[in-house]
Amino acid sequence: QKEVEQNSGPLSVPEGAIASLNCTYSDRGSQSFFWYRQYSGKSPELIMFIYSNGDKEDGRFTAQLNKASQYVSLLIRDSQPSDSATYLCAVRVRFGNEKLTFGTGTRLTIIP
Amino acid sequence: DAGVIQSPRHEVTEMGQEVTLRCKPISGHNSLFWYRQTMMRGLELLIYFNNNVPIDDSGMPEDRFSAKMPNASFSTLKIQPSEPRDSAVYFCASHSGTGGGLTEAFFGQGTRLTVV
Numbered sequence: 001q002k003e004v005e006q007n008s009g010p011l012s013v014p015e016g017a018i019a020s021l022n023c024t025y026s027d028r029g030s031q032s033f034f035w036y037r038q039y040s041g042k043s044p045e046l047i048m049f050i051y052s053n054g055d056k057e058d059g060r061f062t063a064q065l066n067k068a069s070q071y072v073s074l075l076i077r078d079s080q081p082s083d084s085a086t087y088l089c090a091v092r093v094r095f096g097n098e099k100l101t102f103g104t105g106t107r108l109t110i111i112p
Numbered sequence: 113d114a115g116v117i118q119s120p121r122h123e124v125t126e127m128g129q130e131v132t133l134r135c136k137p138i139s140g141h142n143s144l145f146w147y148r149q150t151m152m153r154g155l156e157l158l159i160y161f162n163n164n165v166p167i168d169d170s171g172m173p174e175d176r177f178s179a180k181m182p183n184a185s186f187s188t189l190k191i192q193p194s195e196p197r198d199s200a201v202y203f204c205a206s207h208s209g210t211g212g213g214l215t216e217a218f219f220g221q222g223t224r225l226t227v228v
Contacts, residue, residue, distance in 0.1 A: 045219070099157065102154060102157075104154030
């Protein structure tokens with residue numbers, strides 16, 4: 001089992017709709033979780049992180065964490081064409097250990 | 113700050129040649145990571161350093177790969193000899209290592225390596 005798994009997509013969502021991206025992880029002791037966005041030919045950039053169960057909102061983005069189910073998701077509301085990118089889920093196993101493990105990413109396309 | 117700086121941006125080399133990739137982390141950051149990205153395997157962690165010391169090199173694929181961090185402002189990833197299957201984008205990332213594991217890793221622009 002991979003440490004961090006994502007549906008590779010592609011995921012197509014109409015402009016203005018909600019895009020839902022999912023990620024599962026294998027290490028139950030994982031402590032912090034990150035969502036990165038990567039445009040084609042560019043480097044990953046952080047969108048947001050979460051470490052407590054529940055929801056965390058930042059503008060149009062909401063991260064959701066369920067440690068019991070080992071599941072983290074990212075919701076993008078009012079999707080815009082500029083949101084079209086690959087979204088990478090990353091997991092840091094424990095505080096003090098800086099190792100950051102990435103999933104393979106989900107390619108998202110927003111259809112105008 | 114100029115961010116994480118990698119060089120070269122593109123490298124094309126022949127199989128069997130030595131390749132050296134370079135990285136300058138953000139000043140003040142004490143953790144540095146080398147990742148490799150391919151379509152098939154995604155973003156794989158090769159090695160990471162903390163305070164210039166290699167902490168986890170379990171992702172280094174084989175002995176042909178080596179990495180060094182002689183000081184806080186410079187790191188190299190060397191492949192010797194290179195093979196076509198090493199073709200990928202190699203990213204260097206750094207972060208400050210404080211904040212209880214909640215600090216983000218900043219990525220360089222990457223080096224696109226093609227081995228022919």
